[in-house]
Amino acid sequence: MKRFVVRFFVAFALAAGAFTAAAQACKDTAAYEPARKIIADLGRIETPNGVQASYKARINGIDQWVSVRGQDRDNPIILFVHGGPASPLTPTLWQFQRPLEEYFTMVTYDQRGAGKTFVANDEAKVADTVHIPNFVDDVIAMADDVRTRYGKRKLILMGHSWGTIIGMQAALKRPDLFHAYIGIGQVIDVRENERISFDYAMATAKRKGNAEAVREMEAIAPYPGNTPITRERIIAARKWAQYYGGLTAYRDESAYFHRAPLLSPEYTDAERCAVDAGNVFTLGRILPEFLAVDMSGVREFPIPVLMFMGRHDYTTPSEPTDAWLAQVKAPYKRGVWFEHASHMVPWEEPGKLLVSLVQYVRPLAVDAPGVTAK
Incomplete structure (x- = not known):
């Protein structure tokens, strides 16, 4: 039975093993530099109409780091809102994004309190702004800034995990900015997610005869129940759900x-260390608001909405998302199941992600030359 340390406390955040990886990333990692140079060379965009940019944008009073990459700037733009909270995509893009x-x-950006953005700003000035409405307004302001910079009428908005909470709310608040909204590992009802995840872990542990896991989970049962959901209870619940493939399908870690930043050419050692520091900075401040999230009452969606669902996801379980999609009214809606994925869909099934985006989403982006509405 493997031991691992739960690093991220929030229910849909990424857990097993991250503390160890982050601690290593804070050390001198010069030995990895030759590999980073190879990755940077492979990722260099040389096409005549391509774009490869990394810059700070002043968004809602703070500097937020933006990454923009594409082989043809005439293509539709996807604004991809990362998870966590404070788990930036930037140092992992090299693993899955090139085909897209x-x-x-x-377009991806490090949110307030995350990664490069955490380093670029005074913690004391940001601390009181770590609230969900501010993150939602950041998505909207970022979308507006990107539209202006790259001459687009609208963008495609895509969120992963925590990013689906603020992404969905941004789409509801400013539908005029977006062709469509895509949720990957969508959060609908946090408390229901907690229940499903815990029940899955408990049932699996009992079936496999894991007395240690059963004992640890029984200590917090019923979960979530009527007892306050503390960080300690979340740790105990999430540990075993993710051990049994609820984060990455068929894997216990x-x-x-978690180790991807070590090879990222986009981050310095200080910025790699900031992934961990920014996560600690953010989680304690956002946890109460996160626990109250419930989007199940949204009955109408103003723009096309697609949900990409991992069949084995027990970090943000897919069942509530599937049920929500079945009843919501929208101009266009589609659910896509990723049969061999859990929570980490872009990493686990990158081929199907690409095909799904090209087949179902790109036709909705009528700004693109030669692209017609579905």
């Missing part, structure tokens, strides 16, 4: 993700 860049211009 042939069909879309991909996700070291490939």
Whole structure:
């Protein structure tokens, strides 16, 4: 039975093994530099109409770091809102994004309290702004800034995990900015997610005869129940759900993700260390608001909405998302199941992600030359 340390406390955040990886990332990692140079060379965009940019944008009073990559700037733009909270995509893009860049211009940014953005700002000035409405307004302001910079009427908005909470709310608040909204590992009802995840872990542990896991989970049962959901209870619940493939399908850990920053050419050692520091900075402040999130009452969606669902996801379980999608009214809606994925869909099934985006989403982006509405 493997031991691992739960690093991220929030229910849909990424857990097993991250503390160890982050601690290593804070050390001198010069030995990895030759590999980073190879990755940077492979990722260099040389096409005549391509774009490869990394810059700070002043968004809602703070500097937020932006990455823009694409082989043809005439392609539709996807604004990809990362998870966590404070788990930036930037140092992992090299693992999965290059094929997407042939069909879309991909824009990601480190949110307030995350990664490069955490380093770029005074903690004391940001601390009181770590609230969900501010993150939602950041998505909207970022979308507006990107539209202006790259001459687009609208963008495609895509969120992963925590990013689906603020992404969905941004789409509801400013639907005029977006062709469509895509949720990957969508959060609908946090408390229901907690229940499903815990029940899955408990049932699996009992079936496999894991007395240690059953004992630890029984200590917090019923979960979530009527007892306050503390960080300690979340740790105990999430530990075993993720051990049994609820984060990455068929795996009891996700070291490939947690260690990805070590090879990222986009981050310095200080910025790699900031992934961990920013996560600690953010989680304690956002946890109460996160626990109250419930989007199940949204009955109408103003723009096309697609949900990409991992069949084995027990970090943000897919069942509530599937049920929500079935009843919501929208101009266009589609659910896509990723049969061999859990929570980490872009990493686990990158081929199907690409095909799904090209087949179902790109036709909705009528700004693109030669692209017609579905």
